[in-house]
Amino acid sequence: xxxxxxxxxxxxxxxxxxxxxxxxxxxxxxxxxxxxxxxxxxxxxxxxxxxxxxxxxxxxxxxxxxxxxxxxxxxxxxxxxxxxxxxxxxxxxxxxxxxxxxxxxxxxxxxxxxxxxxxxxxxxxxxxxxxxxxxxxxxxxxxxxxxxxxxxxxxxxxxxxxxxxxxxxxxxxxxxxxxxxxxxxxxxxxxxxxxxxxxxxxxxxxxxxxx
Numbered sequence: 001x002x003x004x005x006x007x008x009x010x011x012x013x014x015x016x017x018x019x020x021x022x023x024x025x026x027x028x029x030x031x032x033x034x035x036x037x038x039x040x041x042x043x044x045x046x047x048x049x050x051x052x053x054x055x056x057x058x059x060x061x062x063x064x065x066x067x068x069x070x071x072x073x074x075x076x077x078x079x080x081x082x083x084x085x086x087x088x089x090x091x092x093x094x095x096x097x098x099x100x101x102x103x104x105x106x107x108x109x110x111x112x113x114x115x116x117x118x119x120x121x122x123x124x125x126x127x128x129x130x131x132x133x134x135x136x137x138x139x140x141x142x143x144x145x146x147x148x149x150x151x152x153x154x155x156x157x158x159x160x161x162x163x164x165x166x167x168x169x170x171x172x173x174x175x176x177x178x179x180x181x182x183x184x185x186x187x188x189x190x191x192x193x194x195x196x197x198x199x200x201x202x203x204x205x206x207x208x209x210x211x
Contacts, residue, residue, distance in 0.1 A: 003117045004049040006032045008040040008066070009079070010058045014102075018053070018079075021106050028113065037061025044070045051116045053109075054096075056080035056087065057208035064094050064207065068148065071095030075116035079109070088127050090145070098122040146192050147207065154188040157181060161197065162204035 005022060007030055009015035015033060022028050032043040037058055044052055052074045056063035067076045077098035078091045088099045097120065098112035104124040115122035150158065153174075160170045167185070171178040194200050204210045 001117075002027055002029045003051055003113060004047065005030045005113065006034065006040065006043045006047060006049040006052045006074070008034045008037075008043075008052060008058070008063075009055040010035045011055075018109075021109070025110060028110075037063070037066040040066050041069060044073050049074050051075045051077060051097075051113050053077050053079055053113070056082065056091075059208070059210070062208035064090060064145075065147075067091065067094040067096050075119065077109075077112045077116050077122070083126065085127070088123065092121070093145075098124075099127065100124040147203075149191050150188055151184075154184050154191070157184045158188050158200065158204070159209055161185060162201050162210045 005028055007015060007018055007022065009018060012035070015035070019030060019033065022030050031047045031049055034040040034043050035058075038061060040052065040054065043049075052070060054063045054066055054076055056078050057080070058066075063078055063080070067078070070076065071094065075098075076094075076096040077100060078096045079100050079102060080087060080091075081102045083101055091099050097116035100109050100112045100122075101124050108124040112122040112124065147155075156174060157170055160173060165173065167178045167181045170181045174181070189195075189200070192200075192203065194203065201210070
């Protein structure tokens with residue numbers, strides 16, 4: 001059986017290397033490539049691939065956000081440079097089937113793809129040594145992400161504030177009044193438990209919304 005793949009990676013050289021690797025596997029068919037979360041959403045909606053390989057940190061929309069939005073359409077394998085248990089737990093909580101480090105072997109990536117295509121979970125080393133069941137249990141018991149409570153408009157304003165735009169500039173960019181910008185900004189700060197713009201920027205960096 002051929003496994004259809006959408007490959008999402010914002011670094012061209014890395015994406016080309018992954019494409020070469022995947023094209024060498026007769027049982028894998030790469031049906032699309034994307035360099036951003038927005039492109040990923042379009043390709044997954046168009047092709048409904050069995051598996052989507054998703055870079056975790058991308059400008060504009062993080063792999064976590066994309067995973068949440070596509071998990072019902074495709075199986076997700078996260079590809080990440082972050083060897084952090086917290087990232088693994090969050091990826092599984094969002095619905096990802098696999099988490100593979102970027103310095104993992106090609107064999108591990110292929111194994112993750114094949115497992116995901118069958119609806120099975122896969123973690124590359126060193127996480128695989130600590131027991132998949134424990135990560136699944138942590139993902140089930142982890143609290144909901146406050147960012148997920150933001151409205152579409154609040155997420156837009158969150159990103160623009162993190163990029164350093166003033167309320168007047170955001171008002172012009174979104175064609176809404178400065179007062180409306182301030183209301184949305186106050187709401188999102190409250191939902192996220194943030195006190196100032198520095199807290200907001202740090203959160204945006206952690207989530208890969210800005211780089």
